[in-house]
Amino acid sequence: MSAPDKQRTAMRSGHSDQHYDVIVVGAGMAGLSAAALLARHNYKVLVAEGHDRPGGCMTSWVRKPRDRNRVARRFVFDAGVQDISGLSPQAPVRHLLSQIGEQDSLDWLPVQHRYVVNGTTLDLPRNWDGLERVLCAAFAEDAAGISALLREIRLVYDELYAGMAAADYRPVTASAQMQSGQRFEHAARAAGQSYVALLERHIGNPTLISIFKILSEYVTDDPACLSLTDMVPLFGYYIGGGFYPAGGAQKLPDLLCRSIQRHHGEIRLKSRVNAFILRDGRIAGIELASGQAAYAPAVISNADIGASHGALLGPYDLPPRYRQRLKQLKRGPSAILINFGLDAIPDLPARVFVEQDGLIFGLGNPSAIDSTLAPAGHAALSLLHLLPEAEAHSWFALSPAQDEDARKLYAQKLIAAAGRVIPGLEDHIVHYEVAAPPTFRHYIQSENGSIYGAARGQWCPPVASPVPGLFLAGAGTATGPGVEAAVLSGLHAAHAVMDR
Known part of the structure; x- marks a missing residue:
């Protein structure tokens, strides 16, 4: 019997069915990724999730609005995630799916990007050489700067992902970081470089600068806070697609759940966790809102970072500097998300980034590539507009009537702006619904309805917390937001547990 098998046997000896090797709190993409890898390695895993479905921000639901003849039309809406990177060789999503034997289990549809910025419309290809060619042709005066910028980004990208694979998708220690810095010097320098400063050093055209900035909406509402390391993985959309x-x-979180269950893991939905259980200063399990308890020597928390160190942990003597950093942690943006059911399919690619009239928003048009999301000749369309943290925070002071009015006003403004990209949009809306910061707080249990866990450009906690047995995973940790980063965070957490 191997050492890990002996360890797990010892963990389980004399235990009831409410005892596990690892408990994962929260079935977001990070939590599910950690649980799937651990279950694949024969750990007895429990995943506890308060929502009625897994996935966190990567969930879908069905709406069946009725037309004038009372006939229901079926639309599939998403919670905002409709463009997933990390499926190229050496990237985290591909690695996870390969590790659990699910690399061929989903049909992945390629997403094309269009940029509409202050009157300029540009369709960018999904390959690196094509990206450079299109940008240099559209902005000939900046061609030399474009080539130099993309060359630097690609060097950093290749080293980042080579380093990730070299570390076997494990969290890297300080000493290993020093060794890695000697081997991957461009990636090591990128952490201290401002992405916006790099742009402005190479590019002069303000529209092109906006195009290079707007992709950052996938991780922040403030591109100025991003380092080159923060931003470079997003260029994977033009490398691996x-x-x-x-x-x-x-479909992706459901696949991970099936994998967990197939390897004898347990998923409990609609099972809110009230608190961590501690014994002698160590994690010992969780207490559910139902009053039930489950026990394990290791807990991976994919819950909100504040809750993981506050309401769930309770009074605990965290190291003073760590506690102070948590107190200073900015939570980043929330959003307005509008999902539309349309009686026409917009003549748009699956993803459109828009900046006009002082508004920045993204349009998701997955019906352009997936006809199953809406009836024939119809479309499921989404619009996502980020709200700065201060504005999101102020939303919670509104009365119910004020909240309803604020949603209507935002919807009117954003629909009018989207109508300039999709002529006649209002005439084709058969159903729409508006999510605001309180919606996100309700469903993903995040402070201020933050959709990215924590703001970029600041310290975020690593995978191993100061509490023995408590590990952290998710967008609010050091790996950052986005599906690819969340999966990497889950891999880090799983390996941290296995490597103890």
Whole structure:
């Protein structure tokens, strides 16, 4: 019997069915990734999730609005994630799916990007050479700067992902970082470089600068806070491409759940966790809102970072500097998300980034590549507009009537702006619904309805917390937001547990 098998046997000896090797709190993409890898390695895993479906921000649901003849029309809406990177060789999503034997289980549909910035419309190809060619042709005066910028980004990208694979998708220690810095010098320098400063050093055209900035909406509302390291993985959309899982975003978390269960893991939905259980200063399990308890020597928390160190942990003597950093942690943006059911399919690619009239928003048009999301001749369309943290925070002071009015006003403004990209949009809306910061707080249990866990450009906690047995995973940790980063965070957490 191997050492890990002996360890797990010892963990389980004399235990009831409410005892596990690892408990994962929260079935977001990071939590599910950690649980799937651990279950594949024969750890007895429990995943506890308060929502009625897994996935966090990567969920889908069905709406069946009725037309004038009272006939229901079926639309599949997503919670915002419709463009997934990380499926190229050496990237985290591909690695995870390969590790659990699910690399061929989903049909991945390629997502094309269009940029509409202050009157300029540009379709960018999904390959690196084509990207450079199109940008240099459209902005000939900046051609030399474009080539130099993309060359620097690609060097950093290749080293980042080579380093990730070299570390076997494990969290890297300080000493290993020093060794890695000697081997991957461009990636090591990138952490201290401002992405916006780099742009402005190479590019003069303000529209092109906006195009290079707007992709950052996938991780922040403030590009100025990003380092080159933060931003470079997003260029993977033009190296390995971005994809949408056929049938809706829900397909990926559902696949991970099936993998967990097939390897004898347990998923409990609608099972809110009230608190961590501690014994002698160490994690010992969780207490559910139902009053039930489950026990394990290791807990991976994919819950909100604040809750993981506050309401769930309770009074605990965290190291003073760590506690102070948590107190200073900015939570980043929330959003307005509008999902539309349309009686026409917009003549748009699956993803459109828009900046006009002082508004920045993204349009998701997955019906352009997946006809199963809406009836024939119809489309499921989404619009996502980020709200700065201060504005999101102020939303919670509104009365119910004020909240309703604020949603209507935002919807009117954003629909009018989207109508300039999709002429006649309002005439084709058969159904729409508006999510605001309180919606996100309710469903993903994040402070201020933050959709990215924590703001970029600041310290975020690593995978190993100061509490023995408590590990952290998710967008609010050091790996950052986005599906690819969340999966990497889950891999880090799983390996941290296995490597103890």
